[in-house]
Amino acid sequence: MKLSRDEVLHIARLARVGVTEEDLDRLSEQLSNILENFEILRGVDTTGVPPTAQSIDLHSVMRPDEVAPSLPAEDVLANAPRREGDFFRVNAVLEDSEREFSI
Amino acid sequence: MSSRSDLAALTIHEANALLKSRQVASLELTRAYLDRIQHVEAKIKAFVTITDQLALRQAEAADRRIAAGDAAPLTGVPGLIKDVICTKGVRTTCSSKMLENFVPPYDATVMTKLNAAGMVMLGKANMDEFAMGSSTENSAFFTTRNPWDLDRVPGGSSGGSAAAVAAGECVYALGSDTGGSIRQPAGFCSVVGLKPTYGRVSRYGLVAFASSLDQIGPLTLDVTDAALVLNAIAGYDPRDSTSVPEPVPDYTRSLTGDLKGLRLGVPKEYFVEGMQPEVDAAMRAAVAQLDALGAKVDWNVSLPHTRHALAVYYIIAPSEASANLARYDGVKYGYSYKETDNMWEAMERTRQHGFGPEVKRRIFLGTYALSAGYYDAYYLKAQKVRTIIRREFDAAFEKYDALITPTSPTVPFKIGEKTADPIQMYLSDVCTLPVNIAGLPGISIQAGFANNLPIGMQIIGKPFSEETLFRVAYAYEQAAGWWKKRASV
Numbered sequence: 001m002k003l004s005r006d007e008v009l010h011i012a013r014l015a016r017v018g019v020t021e022e023d024l025d026r027l028s029e030q031l032s033n034i035l036e037n038f039e040i041l042r043g044v045d046t047t048g049v050p051p052t053a054q055s056i057d058l059h060s061v062m063r064p065d066e067v068a069p070s071l072p073a074e075d076v077l078a079n080a081p082r083r084e085g086d087f088f089r090v091n092a093v094l095e096d097s098e099r100e101f102s103i
Numbered sequence: 104m105s106s107r108s109d110l111a112a113l114t115i116h117e118a119n120a121l122l123k124s125r126q127v128a129s130l131e132l133t134r135a136y137l138d139r140i141q142h143v144e145a146k147i148k149a150f151v152t153i154t155d156q157l158a159l160r161q162a163e164a165a166d167r168r169i170a171a172g173d174a175a176p177l178t179g180v181p182g183l184i185k186d187v188i189c190t191k192g193v194r195t196t197c198s199s200k201m202l203e204n205f206v207p208p209y210d211a212t213v214m215t216k217l218n219a220a221g222m223v224m225l226g227k228a229n230m231d232e233f234a235m236g237s238s239t240e241n242s243a244f245f246t247t248r249n250p251w252d253l254d255r256v257p258g259g260s261s262g263g264s265a266a267a268v269a270a271g272e273c274v275y276a277l278g279s280d281t282g283g284s285i286r287q288p289a290g291f292c293s294v295v296g297l298k299p300t301y302g303r304v305s306r307y308g309l310v311a312f313a314s315s316l317d318q319i320g321p322l323t324l325d326v327t328d329a330a331l332v333l334n335a336i337a338g339y340d341p342r343d344s345t346s347v348p349e350p351v352p353d354y355t356r357s358l359t360g361d362l363k364g365l366r367l368g369v370p371k372e373y374f375v376e377g378m379q380p381e382v383d384a385a386m387r388a389a390v391a392q393l394d395a396l397g398a399k400v401d402w403n404v405s406l407p408h409t410r411h412a413l414a415v416y417y418i419i420a421p422s423e424a425s426a427n428l429a430r431y432d433g434v435k436y437g438y439s440y441k442e443t444d445n446m447w448e449a450m451e452r453t454r455q456h457g458f459g460p461e462v463k464r465r466i467f468l469g470t471y472a473l474s475a476g477y478y479d480a481y482y483l484k485a486q487k488v489r490t491i492i493r494r495e496f497d498a499a500f501e502k503y504d505a506l507i508t509p510t511s512p513t514v515p516f517k518i519g520e521k522t523a524d525p526i527q528m529y530l531s532d533v534c535t536l537p538v539n540i541a542g543l544p545g546i547s548i549q550a551g552f553a554n555n556l557p558i559g560m561q562i563i564g565k566p567f568s569e570e571t572l573f574r575v576a577y578a579y580e581q582a583a584g585w586w587k588k589r590a591s592v
Contacts, residue, residue, distance in 0.1 A: 015470040017463055018455030027467060030525060034468060037526060038414045044488050051486030052493060054315040055542025056302045061344040075208035081439030088434055091446040102451035
């Protein structure tokens, strides 16, 4: 399985990670090599085998909905890169279809 | 009264005996370890943060508690915490630029438990960024050195924790293990490292890498200490819905030295191609010694799907990581790119500059494995082979109480030796990955040396059989005595 530069760019978009032109070249080669090592799984017969998402026999764990103190807002906001009053400050959330991906 | 240099490189049980009999105060012990850190840290580079003032305050509190006759085994004993575990008010970086200035507003459950036990925290340990790596070379800050040979890696990702224990910079340390990140560095630094059963120790406050694989566990000088730390940190936690409500036994009761009647299996697939002959020889000698100690050893065990574990792991772990690391968007905490007003560009640049190369490689790999058109071929397929690997272990544990393997196919490698080829680096965890895939407990203990470089032996058990692991590990450790040999730094 060979991953092209365009495919790597598609993944970068999905993952929301900016890349450089050199990143695309390097990652296309490295990821292709890694994917090659996954080919071994094709040879395993998994007919009728259920998938394992986690290894313990706990399902839909419930607990009582009890009132407990939350963290103070000041503590939670202490790590905020940008804040305004008791809020996290963010850039305007507007979809910009014209915008190019961050290369 | 001992001199300060005598006080370095103690075990927990030795330190506890000195503290309880009032031969040494925790303040004195803590100062001795801070001195030791001053003395060797420039060579080892195990600490991202040294919390000396906090440690001295905690030592004073511990001394008051000891004076009141209320000492637990860990009270007043200086330890080190891997920098992936949240410590309230103390910077927790994951050795990443992304979290370089992150100060958690809460404690991980293991910290709440250790603080209740009277811990003295000396600092936070270096690691591979976000626990992704096998050498600490992926730390965004610096590479930790192996105390047995400063030109070699300490293993990873809990390399800072392992190196600090081996160099006598702390009495014990906590690490985390997703594919071998406690056991492999323990083997590389000749200390004991335990990955508990998935669900045995709460993951609340452990910065998530791969949620179905991650576990916190101890790195210590000997097996007794590992049992003492597990006693303190194990147990159900309502804040981690994957922690299991099984009672926590006193693990020190398993330290009997008796192996009679125990059935041990040696799976041949772990003696892999590329394994160093010295590691092979050390393993054969160790298993022969277990046999001589009274265990019933079967050398002819086969777990044929072991060879698929690497591929399964490197699909599942990056897939889970790509989801877990989506939270680093530069809004609520962590590094934030501010040179733009565009929300998407800010997010993309934050993640581009905040994450290092290996973390990005795994995010890309996981995003790809989960993406439309590839999910069935990669992620779902890996989950099904995961089932087959689990079933193979289940079947083996019908016949054996524990399995014995090398911890790693090689002794510690040179710094820079494997950084150019990700697959070569991944292969150093080939013996430890299957244990996480199946959610089993595994312990690495000292099994000898090749040219003064450590060799580790791994003992694997069925879920919640930590007592069996301690029983085997302790009997071998006491008979073989490798743990007595310490690195000279």
